[in-house]
Amino acid sequence: VFASPYSLRFPRIQRVRYDKPWYECLDVQCKYN
16 A cells, blocks of 8 residues: 555557557546546
8 A cells, every 4th residue: 555646557568559650649638538
């Protein structure tokens, strides 16, 4: 148990998608909206 309300999660890369450009990636702001 940690005192912080946030936890650091490391992303898991399953595969590289060549059909999507890098700028269409999901960012942190978009995830929480």
